[in-house]
Amino acid sequence: MPDRPAMTDSAITPTRPTDAPDPAALFQLEQPLSARRIVVAMSGGVDSSVVAALAAQSGAEVIGVTLQLYDHGEAVKRKGACCAGDDIRDARAVADKLGIAHYVFDHESAFREDVIDRFADEYMAGRTPVPCIRCNMGVKFTDLFRMARELGADCLATGHYVQRVIGAAGPELHRAADPARDQSYFLYGTTDEQLAFLRFPLGGLPKPYVREIAAGIGLGVASKPDSQDICFVPDGDYASLVKKLRPAAANVGDIVHAQSGETLGRHKGIIHYTVGQRRGLEIGGQAEPLYVTGIDAQRQAVLVGPKRMLAVGAMTVVETNRIGPLPTTGPDTQLTVKVRSLAKPVPCRIGGPFGDDAATRIVFDKPEYGVAPGQAAVVYAGERVIGGGWIEGTEKA
Structure with missing residues (x-):
């Protein structure tokens, strides 16, 4: 277990506006927090940097962890990405300013195999992939979860905009308070075990306020642009990347x-x-x-x-993951499903087992358009994320 780093002249005690949330409450840990260890997934962006700052202010021991997902020489050329060369340096600079330990782990091979190669293969198969979900389900959560456990952490905190709410059956995953920043679609693959260990301190905050916190602390990333959706695709030209990896794609x-x-x-x-x-x-x-x-x-x-001809009445969803129990059915229970990251959830019914990698049929209350195999279908009960899976096939309305 690593020792807590000594405070240096460059270390600070973060300050925040008087109306800022209580960091202790944000991390949902038992007191005293001085006896707790928080591992923060630091991508080098403003969100994870603010999470690290709030964790440091809470009085807990904080360790920042960054995954290097690209070859260093290529990474420094890519702006607006995450887990790349410039971003690793930004994460290290923030950790130095906060006086917390910071570790970088090389996950380039795993990321290429699990995310990039799979992304190319999905397009070659005529499907529309969502690599950010694959990354969260694999490299970012599975591996970071293991690392945080090995570091003796009480929790793993990230800068995702979702909320962890304690319900009657345990922790639940809910949409972010700011609908414009909600990332729940990309996190449906979170398991119950992971959710028990994860924390999302920014889920109840608007993004402008997060930047305000960063600026008030004096973090250099306060005005840093957000990362693009597909971090490993320069300039959004995914077709060129796929053609490079799979020449037959052209x-x-x-x-x-x-x-x-x-x-x-x-x-x-x-x-x-x-x-x-x-x-x-x-x-x-x-x-x-x-x-x-x-x-x-x-x-x-x-x-x-x-x-x-785009009207779809039902779809088959595979490799489903369920977070917590299904809600009790009744006249006041309405499930909705989201079939694209920017789509609005629409009413639906689940026609079969859901979770534990089962395949199931999801029926739309009204015809839905633009449902593409390879995309994710994420099911909600109100603000709560029930889970989701990959769209395998569709049925015409």
Whole structure:
């Protein structure tokens, strides 16, 4: 177990506005906090830096941990990423300012295999992947969880915008108080064991206030831009990355009408298309607008059709994870499901076992559009995250 670092001249006791939340309450730990050890996942951004500062202010012993997920030479070129070269230096600078220990672990190989390679393979299979969820389910939570345990921590704290609420059956995962910052869609794979150990101190705070805290403390990352959604894709050009990893991804093929089977044109590689897409098809002379309704990876074909063909009545969801018990069914219980990170949750019914990697059928109360295999489906009961899984297939409405 590492010794607590000695306070140096550069170490500070963080200050905060008088109306700031009580750090002790944010970390949901038993008093005295001076006897507690908090490990903070530090990505180098403002959110995790503020979590580390609040943890340090609580009086607990704090250890910052950063995962290096990229080759150092490549990482320093990538702006707006996380767990990269510049970000590691920012995390270390924050730790030095706070006077806390900071460790960097090399996870480049695991990240490439579990996240980047899988991302490329999913696109090659005609699916629409969500790598941030894979990262949270694997590298970020599973490995950080193990590291924090090995460091003798009482909890692992992150800068995610979700809330951990103690319910009748134990800890529950809830949406963030700030809907614009809510990250619950990306954390549905959190297990009950992990949730018992995890803390999300920022879940009840608005982002501008978090930056205010950082500025008040004097952290250099106070105005640092947020990281992009897919951190390992420079400039958002995921197609170029997939083509580099899987050259066959650039193979051209036919654009086929899903109803008539007529070939309407040629596409520039299936990685450029996803279900629900309208722009970029470059098909003219049609009686009505056409949308991508499916990807046939075996034939290297992009299937298109009118918007009504996108209407989905139900979907099959696999590898499901449930957080806590399912709510008791009744007239006042309404489950909703979110099928894209920026989509609004819509009413649904679960038609089978849910959790423990089971496959289940989820039925929409009304037809839903743009449901793409490979995306995640996350189920809510009010503000509480029930769990979710990967969309395997859909049924037309």
